[in-house]
Amino acid sequence: MMHLFTQFLLALFATLGFAVIFRVPARHIPACVVAGALGWITYLISDYSMGSPVMGCFFGACMVGLCSWIAARLFKEAMTIFVIPGILCLVPGAKIFYTMEALLKNDIENMAQIGVQTLMMAGAIAMGLLVIGAIIKVFWALIHKTVTIKDKF
Amino acid sequence: MDKKKQKGILMLAVRAGNIMMKSGAEIYRVEDTIERICKSCGIEHVDVFATPTGIFVSTDNEESTNTVTNIKRVRSSETDLTKISRVNQFSRSFTTTDMTVEEGMEILDDIENSKPYPFWIRALSAAMVTACFSVIFGGNAMEFCVTVIVGLMCYIISRFLEKYEINFFIRGFCCCAFAAFCSLLAASSISGVSYAPVISGCIMLFVPGIPITNSIRDFLSGNMLSGVARLTEACIISVSLAAGAGVVIKLWYMLGGIAL
Numbered sequence: 001m002m003h004l005f006t007q008f009l010l011a012l013f014a015t016l017g018f019a020v021i022f023r024v025p026a027r028h029i030p031a032c033v034v035a036g037a038l039g040w041i042t043y044l045i046s047d048y049s050m051g052s053p054v055m056g057c058f059f060g061a062c063m064v065g066l067c068s069w070i071a072a073r074l075f076k077e078a079m080t081i082f083v084i085p086g087i088l089c090l091v092p093g094a095k096i097f098y099t100m101e102a103l104l105k106n107d108i109e110n111m112a113q114i115g116v117q118t119l120m121m122a123g124a125i126a127m128g129l130l131v132i133g134a135i136i137k138v139f140w141a142l143i144h145k146t147v148t149i150k151d152k153f
Numbered sequence: 154m155d156k157k158k159q160k161g162i163l164m165l166a167v168r169a170g171n172i173m174m175k176s177g178a179e180i181y182r183v184e185d186t187i188e189r190i191c192k193s194c195g196i197e198h199v200d201v202f203a204t205p206t207g208i209f210v211s212t213d214n215e216e217s218t219n220t221v222t223n224i225k226r227v228r229s230s231e232t233d234l235t236k237i238s239r240v241n242q243f244s245r246s247f248t249t250t251d252m253t254v255e256e257g258m259e260i261l262d263d264i265e266n267s268k269p270y271p272f273w274i275r276a277l278s279a280a281m282v283t284a285c286f287s288v289i290f291g292g293n294a295m296e297f298c299v300t301v302i303v304g305l306m307c308y309i310i311s312r313f314l315e316k317y318e319i320n321f322f323i324r325g326f327c328c329c330a331f332a333a334f335c336s337l338l339a340a341s342s343i344s345g346v347s348y349a350p351v352i353s354g355c356i357m358l359f360v361p362g363i364p365i366t367n368s369i370r371d372f373l374s375g376n377m378l379s380g381v382a383r384l385t386e387a388c389i390i391s392v393s394l395a396a397g398a399g400v401v402i403k404l405w406y407m408l409g410g411i412a413l
Contacts, residue, residue, distance in 0.1 A: 010285045014357075017282035022177075022232045022363075023269045078241050080178060080366075081234045088362035094290045094353035096360075100395040101349070104403055122387075126369045133373060 004041060011040035011089050018085040028071070028081060035067035036086035043090055053092075057121045060090045061128025069136050083129070092121040159196060159221050161254045163212050166190040167225050168261050170201075170208050173240050177232040179367050181374035183208065186244045193248035204379050205229065231269065231315075232363055239264045272312070279308035279358055287354030295345050300354045303335045307355050321386075322393045325359050329397030332356070337405050348402075356394050361387040 015036030019029045042063040047056030068082035095118040102111035166187040173183050184201040191199040191212055198213040206229075211222040243264065247257055269275065283304025284297050292300065307328045314324045332355035333348070340348040368383035 007289065010289050014282050014285035014289070017278035017280075017285070020270055020278035021275050021282070023235045025235045025238050028238075077238055078178070078182060080182070080370075081238055083366055084177070084232070084234065084363055087366050088357070088360065091357075091360045091362045091365065093286070093357040093360040096391055096395050097349070097353045097356055097398060100399045101402070104399055104406075122365060125365065129366065129369050130373060 004044065007044055008037050008041055012037040014089055015085050018088050022085055024081055024085060028075060028077065031067075031071040031075070032082045032085050035064050035071060035082050036089050038067055039064035039086050040089045053117065054120045054124045057090050057092070057124035058128045058131075061087060061125040062132045064090070065129050065132035066136070069132075087125060087129070090121075090125055092118045095121065156219060156221065158254075159212060159214060162191060162194045162196060163210060163221050163223050165254050165257050165261070167208060167210055167223050168258070169240050169244060170203065170210075171225050171227055172261065172265055173237055174203065174205065174208065174227045175230050176234070176236040177229075177363050177367065178237045179370040179374070180204070180376040180379045181370065182237075182241075186240065189248050190244055194254075203376075205382055233269060236264055236267065239267075276305055276308050276312075280305040283307070283354040283358050285354075286357040287350040290350045290353045292350030292354070293345065295343065296347070296350050299336065299339045299343070299346055300351050303332055303339070303351055304355055304358060306335065307332050307358060311359070322389060325390055325393035326397035328359055329356060329394045330401045333398040333401035334405075337402065352398050356398065359390070359394055361390040364390065 012033055015033045016029065018036070019032050024032050039060045043053075043056040043060030046059040047053050050056070064083060064086040068079050068086060071077070071082045072079040095114055099111055099115045099118055102108075102114055169190060170183045170187045173186060180203050183203045187201045187203075187208070187210055188199050191210075196212045196214055200211050202209040206227055208225040208227060209222075210225075211220055213220045240261075243257070243260055246252065280301045284301045287296050287300040310331055311324055311328045314327060319327075329352075333352050336346075336348040336351035336355070339351065340346050364383040364387040368380045368387065371377075371383060372380035
Protein backbone atom coordinates (compact mmCIF):
# COMPACT_ATOMS: atom_id res chain seq x y z
CA MET A 1 0.00 0.00 0.00
CA MET A 2 2.79 2.35 0.98
CA HIS A 3 4.60 1.34 -2.17
CA LEU A 4 1.55 2.18 -4.30
CA PHE A 5 1.23 5.55 -2.62
CA THR A 6 4.86 6.44 -3.32
CA GLN A 7 4.43 5.35 -6.93
CA PHE A 8 1.28 7.45 -7.19
CA LEU A 9 3.15 10.53 -5.99
CA LEU A 10 6.07 9.87 -8.33
CA ALA A 11 3.76 9.46 -11.33
CA LEU A 12 1.94 12.61 -10.25
CA PHE A 13 5.11 14.67 -10.29
CA ALA A 14 6.37 13.09 -13.51
CA THR A 15 3.11 13.96 -15.27
CA LEU A 16 3.23 17.45 -13.79
CA GLY A 17 6.66 17.88 -15.37
CA PHE A 18 5.43 16.72 -18.77
CA ALA A 19 2.41 18.98 -18.47
CA VAL A 20 4.67 21.99 -17.95
CA ILE A 21 7.06 21.02 -20.77
CA PHE A 22 4.19 20.58 -23.23
CA ARG A 23 2.49 23.69 -21.91
CA VAL A 24 -0.87 22.42 -20.79
CA PRO A 25 -3.02 25.46 -19.91
CA ALA A 26 -2.43 26.14 -16.21
CA ARG A 27 -6.06 25.65 -15.17
CA HIS A 28 -6.14 22.14 -16.66
CA ILE A 29 -2.90 20.88 -15.11
CA PRO A 30 -4.58 19.28 -12.02
CA ALA A 31 -6.97 17.17 -14.10
CA CYS A 32 -4.22 16.11 -16.44
CA VAL A 33 -1.89 15.17 -13.57
CA VAL A 34 -4.58 13.05 -11.89
CA ALA A 35 -5.28 11.25 -15.19
CA GLY A 36 -1.59 10.39 -15.56
CA ALA A 37 -1.16 9.19 -11.99
CA LEU A 38 -4.34 7.08 -12.06
CA GLY A 39 -3.18 5.54 -15.34
CA TRP A 40 0.15 4.58 -13.79
CA ILE A 41 -1.55 3.08 -10.69
CA THR A 42 -3.86 1.06 -12.94
CA TYR A 43 -0.79 -0.15 -14.81
CA LEU A 44 0.90 -1.25 -11.56
CA ILE A 45 -2.17 -3.01 -10.17
CA SER A 46 -3.02 -4.88 -13.37
CA ASP A 47 0.64 -5.71 -13.96
CA TYR A 48 0.80 -7.16 -10.43
CA SER A 49 -2.48 -9.07 -10.56
CA MET A 50 -2.08 -10.43 -14.09
CA GLY A 51 1.67 -10.74 -14.18
CA SER A 52 2.01 -9.09 -17.57
CA PRO A 53 3.18 -5.53 -18.23
CA VAL A 54 1.44 -5.67 -21.61
CA MET A 55 -1.97 -6.03 -19.97
CA GLY A 56 -0.89 -3.35 -17.52
CA CYS A 57 -0.24 -0.94 -20.37
CA PHE A 58 -3.57 -1.81 -21.92
CA PHE A 59 -5.60 -1.07 -18.80
CA GLY A 60 -3.43 1.92 -17.92
CA ALA A 61 -4.10 3.45 -21.33
CA CYS A 62 -7.82 2.71 -20.92
CA MET A 63 -7.77 4.55 -17.60
CA VAL A 64 -5.94 7.56 -19.02
CA GLY A 65 -8.35 7.65 -21.96
CA LEU A 66 -11.38 7.51 -19.69
CA CYS A 67 -10.12 10.22 -17.31
CA SER A 68 -9.14 12.46 -20.22
CA TRP A 69 -12.51 12.02 -21.85
CA ILE A 70 -14.30 12.96 -18.64
CA ALA A 71 -12.04 15.98 -18.17
CA ALA A 72 -12.48 17.00 -21.81
CA ARG A 73 -16.28 16.86 -21.46
CA LEU A 74 -16.20 18.69 -18.16
CA PHE A 75 -14.03 21.58 -19.34
CA LYS A 76 -15.18 21.54 -23.00
CA GLU A 77 -11.60 21.13 -24.22
CA ALA A 78 -9.78 19.01 -26.74
CA MET A 79 -9.08 15.53 -25.37
CA THR A 80 -5.47 15.68 -26.61
CA ILE A 81 -4.55 18.14 -23.89
CA PHE A 82 -5.17 15.54 -21.19
CA VAL A 83 -4.12 12.39 -23.05
CA ILE A 84 -0.61 13.41 -24.13
CA PRO A 85 0.98 14.11 -20.72
CA GLY A 86 -0.96 11.26 -19.11
CA ILE A 87 0.05 8.56 -21.56
CA LEU A 88 3.77 9.37 -21.40
CA CYS A 89 4.22 7.54 -18.08
CA LEU A 90 3.16 4.31 -19.73
CA VAL A 91 5.49 4.51 -22.72
CA PRO A 92 8.13 1.80 -22.12
CA GLY A 93 11.24 4.00 -22.02
CA ALA A 94 13.17 1.74 -19.64
CA LYS A 95 12.40 -1.26 -21.84
CA ILE A 96 13.99 0.50 -24.83
CA PHE A 97 17.13 0.87 -22.74
CA TYR A 98 17.16 -2.75 -21.52
CA THR A 99 16.67 -4.02 -25.09
CA MET A 100 19.70 -2.05 -26.16
CA GLU A 101 21.71 -3.21 -23.16
CA ALA A 102 20.95 -6.85 -23.96
CA LEU A 103 22.07 -6.21 -27.53
CA LEU A 104 25.36 -4.77 -26.30
CA LYS A 105 25.95 -7.87 -24.19
CA ASN A 106 25.39 -10.03 -27.28
CA ASP A 107 22.52 -11.62 -25.42
CA ILE A 108 20.28 -12.11 -28.45
CA GLU A 109 17.74 -14.25 -26.64
CA ASN A 110 17.12 -11.65 -23.96
CA MET A 111 17.14 -8.86 -26.51
CA ALA A 112 14.44 -10.53 -28.59
CA GLN A 113 12.36 -11.17 -25.51
CA ILE A 114 12.53 -7.64 -24.10
CA GLY A 115 12.31 -6.09 -27.57
CA VAL A 116 9.12 -7.94 -28.41
CA GLN A 117 7.72 -6.99 -25.02
CA THR A 118 8.52 -3.32 -25.69
CA LEU A 119 6.74 -3.44 -29.03
CA MET A 120 3.77 -5.22 -27.48
CA MET A 121 3.56 -2.62 -24.71
CA ALA A 122 3.51 0.18 -27.25
CA GLY A 123 0.85 -1.73 -29.16
CA ALA A 124 -1.13 -2.26 -25.95
CA ILE A 125 -1.16 1.47 -25.28
CA ALA A 126 -2.54 1.97 -28.77
CA MET A 127 -5.14 -0.76 -28.27
CA GLY A 128 -6.14 0.67 -24.89
CA LEU A 129 -6.79 4.13 -26.32
CA LEU A 130 -8.58 2.60 -29.29
CA VAL A 131 -10.85 0.34 -27.24
CA ILE A 132 -11.76 2.99 -24.70
CA GLY A 133 -12.45 5.44 -27.54
CA ALA A 134 -14.79 2.96 -29.19
CA ILE A 135 -16.58 2.08 -25.93
CA ILE A 136 -17.11 5.73 -25.06
CA LYS A 137 -18.42 6.48 -28.53
CA VAL A 138 -20.96 3.65 -28.36
CA PHE A 139 -22.07 4.56 -24.83
CA TRP A 140 -22.36 8.22 -25.66
CA ALA A 141 -24.43 7.45 -28.75
CA LEU A 142 -26.70 5.16 -26.70
CA ILE A 143 -27.19 7.77 -23.98
CA HIS A 144 -27.97 10.43 -26.55
CA LYS A 145 -30.40 8.13 -28.31
CA THR A 146 -32.36 7.36 -25.17
CA VAL A 147 -32.44 11.04 -24.27
CA THR A 148 -33.76 12.06 -27.67
CA ILE A 149 -36.35 9.28 -27.65
CA LYS A 150 -37.55 10.45 -24.24
CA ASP A 151 -37.83 13.95 -25.59
CA LYS A 152 -39.88 12.78 -28.54
CA PHE A 153 -42.50 10.97 -26.55
CA MET B 154 -19.24 36.39 -52.44
CA ASP B 155 -16.30 38.03 -54.16
CA LYS B 156 -13.04 36.30 -54.68
CA LYS B 157 -11.12 38.54 -52.33
CA LYS B 158 -13.35 37.77 -49.38
CA GLN B 159 -13.22 34.07 -50.14
CA LYS B 160 -9.43 34.23 -50.16
CA GLY B 161 -9.36 36.08 -46.83
CA ILE B 162 -11.49 33.45 -45.14
CA LEU B 163 -9.38 30.67 -46.62
CA MET B 164 -6.17 32.29 -45.38
CA LEU B 165 -7.62 32.60 -41.87
CA ALA B 166 -8.74 28.99 -41.81
CA VAL B 167 -5.40 27.69 -43.10
CA ARG B 168 -3.55 29.80 -40.55
CA ALA B 169 -5.61 28.36 -37.70
CA GLY B 170 -4.98 24.86 -39.03
CA ASN B 171 -1.27 25.54 -39.39
CA ILE B 172 -0.93 26.67 -35.76
CA MET B 173 -2.74 23.56 -34.57
CA MET B 174 -0.72 21.17 -36.70
CA LYS B 175 2.56 22.77 -35.60
CA SER B 176 1.63 22.43 -31.95
CA GLY B 177 0.92 18.73 -32.28
CA ALA B 178 -2.82 18.35 -32.89
CA GLU B 179 -4.25 15.30 -34.61
CA ILE B 180 -5.30 15.46 -38.28
CA TYR B 181 -9.01 15.12 -37.62
CA ARG B 182 -9.07 18.24 -35.46
CA VAL B 183 -7.17 20.33 -38.01
CA GLU B 184 -9.38 19.30 -40.92
CA ASP B 185 -12.50 19.83 -38.86
CA THR B 186 -11.45 23.31 -37.72
CA ILE B 187 -10.64 24.49 -41.24
CA GLU B 188 -13.89 23.12 -42.61
CA ARG B 189 -15.99 24.71 -39.86
CA ILE B 190 -14.39 28.12 -40.24
CA CYS B 191 -14.93 28.12 -44.02
CA LYS B 192 -18.49 26.82 -43.83
CA SER B 193 -19.51 29.34 -41.17
CA CYS B 194 -18.63 32.16 -43.58
CA GLY B 195 -20.85 30.77 -46.28
CA ILE B 196 -18.41 28.89 -48.47
CA GLU B 197 -20.40 25.88 -49.60
CA HIS B 198 -17.79 23.45 -50.84
CA VAL B 199 -14.68 22.95 -48.77
CA ASP B 200 -12.26 20.09 -49.10
CA VAL B 201 -9.33 19.73 -46.75
CA PHE B 202 -6.49 17.27 -46.93
CA ALA B 203 -4.04 17.58 -44.08
CA THR B 204 -0.86 15.66 -43.37
CA PRO B 205 1.72 16.35 -40.64
CA THR B 206 3.88 18.19 -43.19
CA GLY B 207 1.31 20.05 -45.26
CA ILE B 208 -2.25 21.31 -45.46
CA PHE B 209 -4.16 21.45 -48.75
CA VAL B 210 -7.46 23.31 -48.86
CA SER B 211 -9.68 23.97 -51.81
CA THR B 212 -12.85 26.08 -51.62
CA ASP B 213 -15.54 26.58 -54.19
CA ASN B 214 -18.64 28.70 -54.33
CA GLU B 215 -21.74 28.44 -56.48
CA GLU B 216 -21.71 32.17 -57.25
CA SER B 217 -18.04 32.68 -58.09
CA THR B 218 -16.48 31.15 -61.13
CA ASN B 219 -13.13 30.32 -59.59
CA THR B 220 -11.94 27.75 -57.12
CA VAL B 221 -9.61 29.16 -54.47
CA THR B 222 -6.94 26.76 -53.30
CA ASN B 223 -4.15 27.05 -50.78
CA ILE B 224 -1.26 24.75 -50.04
CA LYS B 225 0.53 25.32 -46.76
CA ARG B 226 3.77 23.62 -45.88
CA VAL B 227 3.81 22.88 -42.15
CA ARG B 228 7.14 23.05 -40.37
CA SER B 229 6.73 21.26 -37.10
CA SER B 230 7.86 23.05 -33.96
CA GLU B 231 7.46 22.49 -30.23
CA THR B 232 4.40 20.77 -28.83
CA ASP B 233 2.26 23.45 -27.26
CA LEU B 234 -1.07 22.27 -25.94
CA THR B 235 -2.17 25.75 -24.91
CA LYS B 236 -2.09 26.84 -28.55
CA ILE B 237 -4.28 23.89 -29.54
CA SER B 238 -6.73 24.71 -26.78
CA ARG B 239 -6.85 28.39 -27.69
CA VAL B 240 -7.30 27.83 -31.43
CA ASN B 241 -10.06 25.40 -30.54
CA GLN B 242 -11.84 28.06 -28.52
CA PHE B 243 -11.18 30.60 -31.24
CA SER B 244 -12.81 28.46 -33.92
CA ARG B 245 -15.80 27.90 -31.65
CA SER B 246 -16.28 31.62 -31.07
CA PHE B 247 -15.53 32.51 -34.69
CA THR B 248 -18.20 30.18 -36.03
CA THR B 249 -20.86 31.20 -33.51
CA THR B 250 -20.37 34.98 -33.42
CA ASP B 251 -20.07 37.41 -36.35
CA MET B 252 -16.37 38.12 -35.95
CA THR B 253 -14.69 39.67 -38.97
CA VAL B 254 -11.71 38.08 -40.70
CA GLU B 255 -9.41 40.92 -39.59
CA GLU B 256 -10.34 40.47 -35.96
CA GLY B 257 -9.83 36.75 -36.33
CA MET B 258 -6.36 37.29 -37.79
CA GLU B 259 -5.43 39.49 -34.83
CA ILE B 260 -6.45 36.81 -32.36
CA LEU B 261 -4.49 34.19 -34.29
CA ASP B 262 -1.45 36.51 -34.27
CA ASP B 263 -1.77 36.76 -30.53
CA ILE B 264 -2.04 32.97 -30.17
CA GLU B 265 0.91 32.29 -32.45
CA ASN B 266 3.18 34.73 -30.59
CA SER B 267 2.27 33.49 -27.12
CA LYS B 268 5.30 32.27 -25.24
CA PRO B 269 5.70 28.92 -23.46
CA TYR B 270 6.36 28.72 -19.72
CA PRO B 271 9.68 30.38 -18.75
CA PHE B 272 12.77 28.36 -19.62
CA TRP B 273 13.92 27.75 -16.05
CA ILE B 274 10.52 26.35 -15.05
CA ARG B 275 10.60 23.96 -18.01
CA ALA B 276 14.16 22.93 -17.22
CA LEU B 277 13.25 22.24 -13.60
CA SER B 278 10.22 20.20 -14.69
CA ALA B 279 12.46 18.21 -17.00
CA ALA B 280 14.72 17.48 -14.03
CA MET B 281 11.68 16.47 -12.00
CA VAL B 282 10.42 14.14 -14.74
CA THR B 283 13.74 12.34 -15.11
CA ALA B 284 14.29 12.06 -11.36
CA CYS B 285 10.80 10.68 -10.71
CA PHE B 286 11.23 8.09 -13.45
CA SER B 287 14.64 7.02 -12.16
CA VAL B 288 12.97 6.15 -8.83
CA ILE B 289 10.02 4.48 -10.58
CA PHE B 290 12.52 2.28 -12.44
CA GLY B 291 14.10 1.17 -9.17
CA GLY B 292 16.59 3.90 -8.32
CA ASN B 293 17.58 4.92 -4.78
CA ALA B 294 17.98 8.34 -3.19
CA MET B 295 21.52 8.81 -4.50
CA GLU B 296 20.46 7.99 -8.05
CA PHE B 297 17.57 10.43 -7.67
CA CYS B 298 20.05 13.25 -6.94
CA VAL B 299 22.32 12.30 -9.84
CA THR B 300 19.37 12.12 -12.24
CA VAL B 301 18.14 15.58 -11.27
CA ILE B 302 21.43 17.05 -12.46
CA VAL B 303 21.81 14.85 -15.54
CA GLY B 304 18.18 15.40 -16.59
CA LEU B 305 18.52 19.15 -16.22
CA MET B 306 21.64 19.21 -18.39
CA CYS B 307 20.05 16.90 -20.97
CA TYR B 308 17.08 19.22 -21.35
CA ILE B 309 19.32 22.27 -21.71
CA ILE B 310 21.40 20.50 -24.38
CA SER B 311 18.25 19.46 -26.20
CA ARG B 312 16.98 23.07 -26.25
CA PHE B 313 20.40 24.29 -27.36
CA LEU B 314 20.48 21.86 -30.29
CA GLU B 315 16.94 22.75 -31.24
CA LYS B 316 17.85 26.42 -31.37
CA TYR B 317 20.38 25.62 -34.09
CA GLU B 318 17.80 23.53 -35.98
CA ILE B 319 19.54 20.20 -35.57
CA ASN B 320 17.12 17.46 -36.65
CA PHE B 321 15.29 15.31 -34.14
CA PHE B 322 17.30 12.16 -34.82
CA ILE B 323 20.64 13.77 -34.00
CA ARG B 324 19.09 15.59 -31.07
CA GLY B 325 17.80 12.42 -29.45
CA PHE B 326 21.07 10.68 -30.18
CA CYS B 327 23.22 13.43 -28.63
CA CYS B 328 21.05 13.88 -25.55
CA CYS B 329 20.98 10.17 -24.77
CA ALA B 330 24.69 9.83 -25.44
CA PHE B 331 25.32 12.65 -23.00
CA ALA B 332 22.98 11.11 -20.42
CA ALA B 333 24.75 7.77 -20.77
CA PHE B 334 28.17 9.38 -20.41
CA CYS B 335 27.19 11.31 -17.28
CA SER B 336 25.54 8.33 -15.64
CA LEU B 337 28.53 6.08 -16.37
CA LEU B 338 30.79 8.73 -14.91
CA ALA B 339 28.60 8.95 -11.82
CA ALA B 340 28.34 5.19 -11.52
CA SER B 341 32.10 4.75 -11.59
CA SER B 342 32.91 7.60 -9.21
CA ILE B 343 30.07 7.48 -6.65
CA SER B 344 29.45 4.24 -4.82
CA GLY B 345 25.86 3.03 -4.65
CA VAL B 346 24.92 4.52 -8.01
CA SER B 347 24.21 2.24 -10.94
CA TYR B 348 23.81 3.61 -14.43
CA ALA B 349 20.60 1.85 -15.54
CA PRO B 350 17.98 3.91 -13.61
CA VAL B 351 19.71 7.16 -14.46
CA ILE B 352 19.80 6.46 -18.21
CA SER B 353 16.26 5.10 -18.36
CA GLY B 354 15.02 8.14 -16.46
CA CYS B 355 16.66 10.45 -18.96
CA ILE B 356 15.34 8.44 -21.92
CA MET B 357 11.79 9.00 -20.66
CA LEU B 358 12.21 12.71 -21.28
CA PHE B 359 12.70 12.15 -25.02
CA VAL B 360 10.40 9.17 -25.52
CA PRO B 361 8.04 9.63 -28.52
CA GLY B 362 4.75 9.69 -26.64
CA ILE B 363 3.11 12.31 -28.81
CA PRO B 364 3.75 10.64 -32.19
CA ILE B 365 2.44 7.33 -30.79
CA THR B 366 -0.76 8.84 -29.37
CA ASN B 367 -1.41 10.99 -32.41
CA SER B 368 -0.71 8.20 -34.87
CA ILE B 369 -3.36 6.03 -33.20
CA ARG B 370 -5.89 8.80 -33.25
CA ASP B 371 -5.10 9.43 -36.92
CA PHE B 372 -5.55 5.77 -37.78
CA LEU B 373 -8.85 5.78 -35.90
CA SER B 374 -10.20 8.71 -37.85
CA GLY B 375 -9.15 7.10 -41.14
CA ASN B 376 -6.08 9.24 -41.93
CA MET B 377 -3.83 6.31 -42.81
CA LEU B 378 -1.11 8.41 -44.38
CA SER B 379 -0.49 10.52 -41.29
CA GLY B 380 -0.89 7.52 -39.04
CA VAL B 381 1.92 5.70 -40.82
CA ALA B 382 4.07 8.85 -40.98
CA ARG B 383 3.81 9.45 -37.25
CA LEU B 384 4.33 5.81 -36.39
CA THR B 385 7.53 5.85 -38.41
CA GLU B 386 8.60 9.01 -36.61
CA ALA B 387 8.06 7.26 -33.27
CA CYS B 388 10.16 4.28 -34.38
CA ILE B 389 13.01 6.47 -35.62
CA ILE B 390 13.07 8.48 -32.40
CA SER B 391 13.18 5.30 -30.29
CA VAL B 392 16.05 3.95 -32.38
CA SER B 393 17.97 7.22 -32.04
CA LEU B 394 17.56 7.16 -28.25
CA ALA B 395 18.69 3.56 -27.92
CA ALA B 396 21.59 4.11 -30.33
CA GLY B 397 22.83 7.20 -28.50
CA ALA B 398 22.96 5.46 -25.14
CA GLY B 399 24.27 2.24 -26.68
CA VAL B 400 27.22 3.76 -28.52
CA VAL B 401 28.50 5.50 -25.39
CA ILE B 402 28.12 2.44 -23.16
CA LYS B 403 29.93 0.28 -25.71
CA LEU B 404 32.76 2.81 -26.09
CA TRP B 405 33.10 3.14 -22.33
CA TYR B 406 33.37 -0.61 -22.06
CA MET B 407 35.89 -0.90 -24.89
CA LEU B 408 38.07 1.85 -23.44
CA GLY B 409 38.32 -0.10 -20.20
CA GLY B 410 35.70 1.44 -17.98
CA ILE B 411 33.28 -0.67 -16.02
CA ALA B 412 32.26 -4.11 -17.18
CA LEU B 413 28.85 -4.44 -18.80
